[in-house]
Amino acid sequence: MAVAVLTFVVALAAIATERVHRTKVALLGAAIMVLFVAEFSQEQAIESVDFNTIGLLVGMMILVHVTQQSGVYDYVAIRAGQLSRGRPFWVVMSLAGTTAVLSAFLDNLTTILLVVPITFLLADALDIDPIPLIIIEVIASNIGGTATLIGDPPNIIIAGATGLTFNEFIVNLAPIVIVTFAIVITLLYFFYRRKLTIEERNQRVIMELDAAASIEDHGELRRTLPVLIITVLVFFAHQPLGIEPATVALAGAAVVLLTTRQPIEEALARIEWPTLFFFIGLFVMVGALEATGAIEHVADAVKDVTGGERTAELLGIVWLSGAGSAIVDNIPFTTAMIPVVEDLQAEADATGDDAYWWALALGACFGGNATIIAAAANVAASGLTERAGKPIGFLAFMRIGLPVTVLTLALASGYVLVRYILL
DSSP: OHHHHHHHHHHHHHHHHTSSOHHHHHHHHHHHHHHHOTTOOHHHHHHHSOHHHHHHHHHHHHHHHHHHTTTHHHHHHHHHHHHTTTOHHHHHHHHHHHHHHHHHHSOHHHHHHHHHHHHHHHHHHHTSOHHHHHHHHHHHHHHHHTTSTTTSHHHHHHHHHHOOOHHHHHHHHHHHHHHHHHHHHHHHHHHHGGGGOOOHHHHHHHHHSOGGGGOOOHHHHHHHHHHHHHHHHHHHTHHHHTOOHHHHHHHHHHHHHHHOOSOHHHHHHTSOHHHHHHHHHHHHHHHHHHHHTHHHHHHHHHHHHHTTOHHHHHHHHHHHHHHHHHHSOHHHHHHHHHHHHHHHHHHTTOTTOTHHHHHHHHHHHHHTTSSTTSSHHHHHHHHHHHHTTOOOOHHHHHHHHHHHHHHHHHHHHHHHIIIIIIO
């Protein structure tokens, strides 16, 4: 147990420093677990990998990449700017709204990679600083991604561990996500409004951009976009159909590979293999913690603090997962918390009480806004701004992200208290 815990803590610390790529850290940690943890066999390591999560990620990566080549995402982003008519408040709301919706139905990492380059274009046309817009988009992506099963990696991990459906995520999380988005984005606009002043002549420029010209291949759009739309719609019905989300995503990916004219080698090369292997390494490390009983000790500590009382446990999960995700990436923290929540449910004889999982999802996803390394989308945005010569500093982001996280966790706590405890 000591070897497993020490390896995991060192791995999390290394991931937080970003001095070594997180995939290298996760794979090395997994190797150490298999080689040196006596209670953890190679067979257990393989069994600990959630291939439903891996399959879902692979399928969505292929779908998004293939449809992206048509230029449809550029079109959506430019039209969002034009619908605002260059007015600062509506520029923020349209970009943030587009980011939140795309994050909910694609994923927040992919959405940030698509939206940030367009934001630089719009900010240049409007002659304003793009960084406030990008920070708002990052926060909107983490909030919006909370609403669905596929929107944020913590939700994908939770779904893979529990079997909760696409519809259940929306029904339980979308209400608080909508309220939180409206409150947070409005407050951020007023905080940044002096930096977002747009002159009238620049408002005319945005209206002159040709959104239709963003569609680079109309034939490819007609071939691939319907597949993506149908795949997303099938997510809503996957439970009555008796198929897993990974099956839906991989089936959609297979169909889009048949319909597209893009070489299959190019489509497969665009899969984010480092992310997938990071997940695999992480699943193995957490599997070792569970096999050695370390997770059970954490659950016992949480129970001691909360006294086994349901209200304290639910609110404790919200704030603990929020704080933990703020310190390290919310992906490894959520993975580590899965067996803890399972143990808390079992101890409380509340195995069918899904409120525990919604508390974890809200805490982990909202906690991802605290720092620039707290979520994959944040790290991606930081890399894009750095390459553009306008880097977002760690402290500069935390100055905004930390208060936002505290506010959103407070809203989430109120929601959990009202919906799952008082009602």
